[in-house]
Amino acid sequence: MAKDNRQRLFFALWPDVATRKALRHTAQPISGSPGRLQHPLDLHMTLVFLGMVESERLACIEDAASHIRCEPFTLSIDRVGYWKRPRILWCGPSQSPAPLNRLVADLQDGLSACGFVPEKRHFLPHVTLARKVSVLELAEEAHSCEWPVDSFVLVASDTGVAPPRYKILKKWAMDS
Numbered sequence: 105m106a107k108d109n110r111q112r113l114f115f116a117l118w119p120d121v122a123t124r125k126a127l128r129h130t131a132q133p134i135s136g137s138p139g140r141l142q143h144p145l146d147l148h149m150t151l152v153f154l155g156m157v158e159s160e161r162l163a164c165i166e167d168a169a170s171h172i173r174c175e176p177f178t179l180s181i182d183r184v185g186y187w188k189r190p191r192i193l194w195c196g197p198s199q200s201p202a203p204l205n206r207l208v209a210d211l212q213d214g215l216s217a218c219g220f221v222p223e224k225r226h227f228l229p230h231v232t233l234a235r236k237v238s239v240l241e242l243a244e245e246a247h248s249c250e251w252p253v254d255s256f257v258l259v260a261s262d263t264g265v266a267p268p269r270y271k272i273l274k275k276w277a278m279d280s
Contacts, residue, residue, distance in 0.1 A: 109159040111260045115169065115211055116148040117179075118257045118272060119231075126249035127231055130184055130195045139191065139237035143267030149179075149196075149231050151256060152211045154220060161218055166274060168214030169258060174278045177203040179229070182248040186237065193237045196230035204229060207256065254278050 119127060127147050157165070183198045205227065212222040258274045 110156045111159070112262075113154040113157045113165070113273075114259055114261070115151040115154075116257055116259050117151065117251075117253055118148050118255070118259075118275075119251060123249065123251045126247075126251075127181065127195065127233070130181065130233065130247045130249065139193065139234040141234045142232055143269070146267055146270050147231055147233075148259070148270065149229055151208050152215065152220075153223070154215070164218035165215065165258065168218055169211065169256075169274070169276055171214055172207065172210050172256075172276065174203055174207045174210070174256075176252065176254040176278045177201055179204065179251040179253055180248065181231070181251055184233075185230070191235065191237050192232055193234040194230040194232050196228070200227070200229050204253075211256075 124144055124147050128144055154165070179201065180197050180199075181195050184193070184195045186193050208227050212220075216222065255275050255277045257272045257276070259270050260273050261270050
């Protein structure tokens with residue numbers, strides 16, 4: 105039997121230790137059933153989801169990412185939300201900063217040379233805090249945090265293992 109040479113890949117912002125701790129703290133103003141909290145080492149903000157990708161395409165993907173030019177920026181995570189249908193608790197910025205929007209657009213443009221079609225849905229920056237959340241009541245005010253962003257990463261996910269489920273394959277520093 106041939107071994108599957110595909111991986112489930114995505115580009116993401118990956119928080120440092122202090123930001124990860126602050127992101128976990130944003131889930132504090134919740135009462136009710138918190139569902140299944142994301143493992144602290146799995147917290148991230150997806151930029152572009154690629155799906156199942158053959159290993160032969162990895163060189164093109166990495167090359168596209170290496171041509172991205174973006175200055176470091178700060179994300180103000182000041183909003184907590186809940187999506188009822190997928191039952192997901194999330195946090196994110198109330199305003200998506202221009203450098204983040206450019207980074208996502210530049211990644212999508214570069215990846216088109218590798219045969220990827222840009223996402224049709226509008227990019228909504230968020231960090232999933234918990235899944236399968238049922239009864240939920242959010243506090244009036246969410247804890248906020250400042251996330252200094254100075255790099256982005258290519259990540260592989262393995263849905264068949266216990267948390268943490270994500271592995272950083274490569275990291276690109278932003279131009280300062």
